[in-house]
Structures are given as structure tokens and as C-alpha cells.
Amino acid sequence: MVYASIITIGDELLIGQTIDTNSPWMAEELNKIGVWVKRRVAVGDAWDDIWTALDEEGETSDIILITGGLGPTADDITKPLLCKYFGGTLVVNEEVLAHVKYLFEKVFRRPGPMLETNLKQAEVPDVCTVLMNQRGTAPGMWFEKNRKIFISLPGVPNEMKGLMKNQVLARLQQHFKMPFILHKTFLTYGIGESFLAEKIKAWEQQLPAHLKLAYLPHYGNVRLRLTGISDDKNKLEQELQEQSKSVTSLIGEWLVAEDDITIQQVVAKTLKESKQTLGTAESCTGGYIAHLITQNAGASLFFKGTIVAYDNDVKKSILKVADTTLRSEGAVSEATAKEMAKGVLEKLNTDFALATTGIMGPDGGTVEKPVGTVWIAVGNASRIETQKFNFRFDRIRNIEQTAHTALNMLRKFIQSADSAGK
Numbered sequence: 001m002v003y004a005s006i007i008t009i010g011d012e013l014l015i016g017q018t019i020d021t022n023s024p025w026m027a028e029e030l031n032k033i034g035v036w037v038k039r040r041v042a043v044g045d046a047w048d049d050i051w052t053a054l055d056e057e058g059e060t061s062d063i064i065l066i067t068g069g070l071g072p073t074a075d076d077i078t079k080p081l082l083c084k085y086f087g088g089t090l091v092v093n094e095e096v097l098a099h100v101k102y103l104f105e106k107v108f109r110r111p112g113p114m115l116e117t118n119l120k121q122a123e124v125p126d127v128c129t130v131l132m133n134q135r136g137t138a139p140g141m142w143f144e145k146n147r148k149i150f151i152s153l154p155g156v157p158n159e160m161k162g163l164m165k166n167q168v169l170a171r172l173q174q175h176f177k178m179p180f181i182l183h184k185t186f187l188t189y190g191i192g193e194s195f196l197a198e199k200i201k202a203w204e205q206q207l208p209a210h211l212k213l214a215y216l217p218h219y220g221n222v223r224l225r226l227t228g229i230s231d232d233k234n235k236l237e238q239e240l241q242e243q244s245k246s247v248t249s250l251i252g253e254w255l256v257a258e259d260d261i262t263i264q265q266v267v268a269k270t271l272k273e274s275k276q277t278l279g280t281a282e283s284c285t286g287g288y289i290a291h292l293i294t295q296n297a298g299a300s301l302f303f304k305g306t307i308v309a310y311d312n313d314v315k316k317s318i319l320k321v322a323d324t325t326l327r328s329e330g331a332v333s334e335a336t337a338k339e340m341a342k343g344v345l346e347k348l349n350t351d352f353a354l355a356t357t358g359i360m361g362p363d364g365g366t367v368e369k370p371v372g373t374v375w376i377a378v379g380n381a382s383r384i385e386t387q388k389f390n391f392r393f394d395r396i397r398n399i400e401q402t403a404h405t406a407l408n409m410l411r412k413f414i415q416s417a418d419s420a421g422k
Contacts, residue, residue, distance in 0.1 A: 001229065002176045003038040004030055005057035009068035009078055010155060011044040022067045022160055033169055034178025035063060036229075045075050054085055058148050063172065068155030070138035072117040079124070079141075082152055086143050088127035093139070096130060097122035100137045128152075135162040142171070149175065180233040184240045185260035186224040188251055189408045193217045196224070200250050211243065219404040221256070221263065256411070263407045264292040270414055271302035271352075278410075279348035280306040281319055281340040283331065284358035284374060289403045304348045309340065319343030332357050332369055334386045337377035341384050352417075354378050354410050358389075360398045372398055376406045378413040385413055 006026055012018040020042065027037040038061050043049040050069075057064045069078030083090050100121050104110050121137040124130055131140030131151075136159040143150040151168055153160045188196060193215050197204075204213050210230055216223040226243060230236040248255055257266050271278055280289050290306035293299050307318055312331055315321040321339040329335040340355035358374030365371035372391035377384055389405060391398045 002035045002063065002178055003061040004035045004063040004065060005039045005041065005061040006037060007050075007053050007057060007064065007066045008040070008042045008155070009045065009050060009066065011075075013042045013068075014044050022155065022157055025157070025161065026065060026067075026164065029164055029169060030063075030172075031181055033173055034181050035172065035176075036181065045069065045077060047077060047081055050078065050081055051085065054150070058146065058150070062148060062176065064148065064150045065168075066150065066152045067160055070152065070154050072115075072121055072137075078152060082128070082141065082143065082150075083125035086125060086127045086145060086150075088125035090123045091126045092122050093124045093130050094122075095132065096124065096139050099132065099134075103137055131163050131167050133159055133163055134166070135159045140167070179229050179231050180236055182228050182233070182236055182240060183260070184226040184244050184258070186226075186244075186247065186251065186255060187221060187257040187259070187261065187263070187266070188224065188254040189221045189256050189263070191222065191251075191254040193222050196222050196251065196254070200224075200247055203246055203250060207243070208239075211239065219401055220408070221404065223260070224251075225260070256408070262292075263404055263411065265296060267407055267411050267414070268293065268296060268299065268302065270411065272298065274414075274418065275302075276351040276414075277302050277304050278352045278354065279304045279344045279350040281344040281353065281355040282306055282308050283310055283315070283340070283356060284360050285356045285399055285403050285406070286310060288399055289354065289356070289406060292403055292407070304350050307344055307347065315340065315343075318347065320346070330369070332359055332373055332375060334375055334377075334388065337375035337386050338379075338384050341377040341379050345379070345381060352378070352380050352410065352414060353384075354406055356402055356406055358398075358402060360395045360402075362395060374398075374402050374405075376402070376409055378406070378410045380413075380417060382417075385409070
């Protein structure tokens with residue numbers, strides 16, 4: 001097995017000012033070519049901490065990928081540190097220098113002469129292989145030490161991805177003999193992690209050593225990820241297929257998809273294939289369901305839009321929720337959710353509708369309707385189904401839980417409507 005470590009550099013990562021999106025993306029791409037990421041380490045802009053991380057990860061992994069700290073400002077210390085770490089001298093790389101000048105003169109079109117700090121971007125350790133960065137000024141750098149590969153990349157995600165895709169991954173495949181790492185994912189809804197584990201306990205215990213199962217719970221669903229590692233890809237694919245048949249026969253009641261996709265992608269796939277449309281009426285979720293649906297390309301093929309009826313006047317004037325319903329039952333009620341669903345069906349002229357109304361918190365709850373009380377309605381022109389939920393989380397988690405639960409309700413409704421021929 002070829003192991004990798006990812007080191008991200010920057011104080012902004014440690015204080016939460018910037019979220020590290022580089023590491024997950026890099027780990028996924030490395031996994032695709034047969035590299036297993038053993039550790040991810042974040043360090044600040046401190047010389048000793050970076051040096052120690054290089055030492056420790058060099059002992060642990062075959063490949064050490066470093067992102068960040070390559071800019072032109074004084075706090076970007078990665079390049080001079082790497083130069084000293086690998087016993088080199090900083091020299092001007094003429095190809096990088098020409099590229100930096102081209103960017104400033106032809107692409108950025110910055111007025112005035114280039115600053116000395118910008119020109120310093122062309123300086124690289126003479127002991128590295130330069131990886132040309134076509135998307136920015138800071139080049140990538142490839143070092144070899146004690147039969148280990150150290151690769152330094154810019155922290156800017158777009159620049160890092162360009163270097164990884166165009167140069168790094170191919171070089172690594174040439175340098176190492178990689179095994180095949182394959183995954184099979186199963187998305188389940190309606191059963192908790194511990195109950196699911198009990199259902200498949202006997203099957204899991206008989207898995208061979210090179211097949212590993214992981215449980216990934218998230219917002220009312222549990223994904224099962226079966227991972228196999230082998231030098232024989234065809235044999236591994238066959239094994240995964242056989243094991244998949246065995247486990248799906250045990251979890252069929254809760255199985256939503258045999259793929260690593262989200263519930264919104266499941267709904268999208270279903271509606272696209274049936275050429276049916278959807279509209280949503282959102283109160284407590286504030287458009288979050290529409291956001292989830294439209295994250296993926298092709299949503300316009302089935303999603304007509306949403307009406308964010310946060311205020312009762314909007315519920316009445318746009319969705320035609322009766323004033324008597326709001327006064328007698330309240331905005332958070334089964335009757336209001338039903339009328340919202342009916343209203344969006346008529347207003348947007350869709351095949352299916354989804355509506356949410358609830359109390360997300362932290363305020364607004366009562367004894368009868370505490371924070372986390374939610375009514376969800378899904379339906380079509382023939383019928384509307386409703387369900388009440390009592391979530392127990394903070395505001396953001398309640399919104400997310402409501403959205404995912406509503407989408408799964410919609411999935412089941414569409415499935416039952418199709419079965420009934422409606």
C-alpha cells in the first residue's frame with residue numbers, strides 16, 4: 001500500500017477563519033489512483049511546527065503533500081523553509097519568471113512596475129523539480145528525500161487542483177506501483193446506525209480482511225461504504241458485486257440508493273427519469289431545500305421553483321392559506337402545511353409539491369409547540385400526505401434535518417404514486 005500525508009499550512013486554518021477544502025479534495029483524488037491518505041495535519045505559520053510536521057509525516061508516509069504558505073508576503077515561509085529542509089539554495093527559475101511577468105503584464109494588467117515581492121515568486125530551491133502553475137504565480141515543487149516524495153502546492157484551491165490534475169497525479173502513478181482501491185456505497189434512510197449494524201452483523205463478520213465496512217450517519221440517513229484493496233481489479237470488482245448482493249438483501253427495506261449520492265440527487269434522478277416536475281413552499285427552511293436541489297446541474301429539467309413563505313401574509317396572499325386556518329390552527333400545523341402544498345401545486349403548476357412549516361429556534365417555542373416542531377407536507381393533485389416531527393437540535397441543524405427529512409418523504413411519496421400509476 002502507498003500511504004500519503006497531507007499538511008496544510010496557515011494560521012487562518014487553525015483559528016477557523018478559513019475552512020480547509022483542499023485536504024478532502026486531494027484525499028479523494030489520491031484514493032482514485034490507489035493512494036491511501038493516512039494522516040491530515042494542519043499547522044500554523046510557525047517555522048518549527050512546519051519542520052516538525054515534515055519530519056513526522058516523512059516517517060509515516062511515502063508521499064507528503066503540502067499546501068499553503070507560498071505567497072509573496074512575509075508570513076509565507078514555506079518556500080525558504082523547504083529550501084533549508086532539503087539542503088538547497090534559492091535560485092531564479094527563468095521559466096517561472098517569464099510566466100510571472102506574463103501574468104502581470106498580459107493577464108492581470110496591473111499598472112506600474114512589478115514589485116520585488118512578486119518577482120521573488122520565481123525563486124525556487126535548486127534541489128526541487130519545478131511544477132509549473134498555469135493558474136497562478138507560485139509554482140509547485142517536487143522534492144525527494146529518503147525514498148519519500150514531498151510535494152509543495154499553493155493553498156489557493158483552483159491553483160492546487162490544476163497542479164494536481166495536470167502534473168502531480170500522473171507523476172505519482174509513474175513513480176509508484178499502486179494497488180486498486182474501490183468503494184461501494186449504500187444510502188439508507190429510516191434506520192439508526194446501531195440498528196443497521198445489528199441487522200448486518202453476521203454478514204459484516206464474514207468479510208475478508210481486504211474488505212472493510214464503514215458507517216457514515218448523517219441527518220437521518222446512514223451510508224454504508226464497503227472498501228476493497230487489491231492488485232487484481234477484476235477480481236476485486238467481482239467480490240464487491242457479490243458482497244453487495246448479500247448486504248442489499250438484508251437492508252432492502254431501508255435502501256435508497258446503491259451509490260454515493262445525496263437524497264436530493266436521488267429525488268432529482270427520479271423526477272428526471274419520469275419527466276415530472278416539483279415545486280416547493282418553504283417557511284421554516286427558508287429556501288434551503290431549493291438550495292439543495294439546485295446545487296446540481298440539470299435541476300431546471302424538473303424543478304420549477306420555490307415560494308419562501310416565511311411571513312403569514314405571504315402564506316395567505318401567494319399560497320392562498322386561509323386566514324381562518326392560520327388563526328385557528330396556527331402557522332405551524334398540519335392544516336397550514338397541507339394548504340401550502342396545495343397552493344404551490346396550483347401556483348407553479350407542478351406534478352409534485354413539498355411544503356415545510358416549523359419552529360427552528362432558539363426562540364418561538366411554546367409548551368404545545370416546542371422548538372423543533374415541524375410539519376412537512378408532500379403531495380400531488382390526487383392527495384397530500386403530512387407528518388409531524390420534533391427535532392431537538394440547534395437552529396441550523398433543525399433546518400438541515402427538516403430539509404433532508406422532507407426530501408426523503410417526497411422520495412417515498414413519488415415512489416408510491418408511481419406504484420399506484422398516478
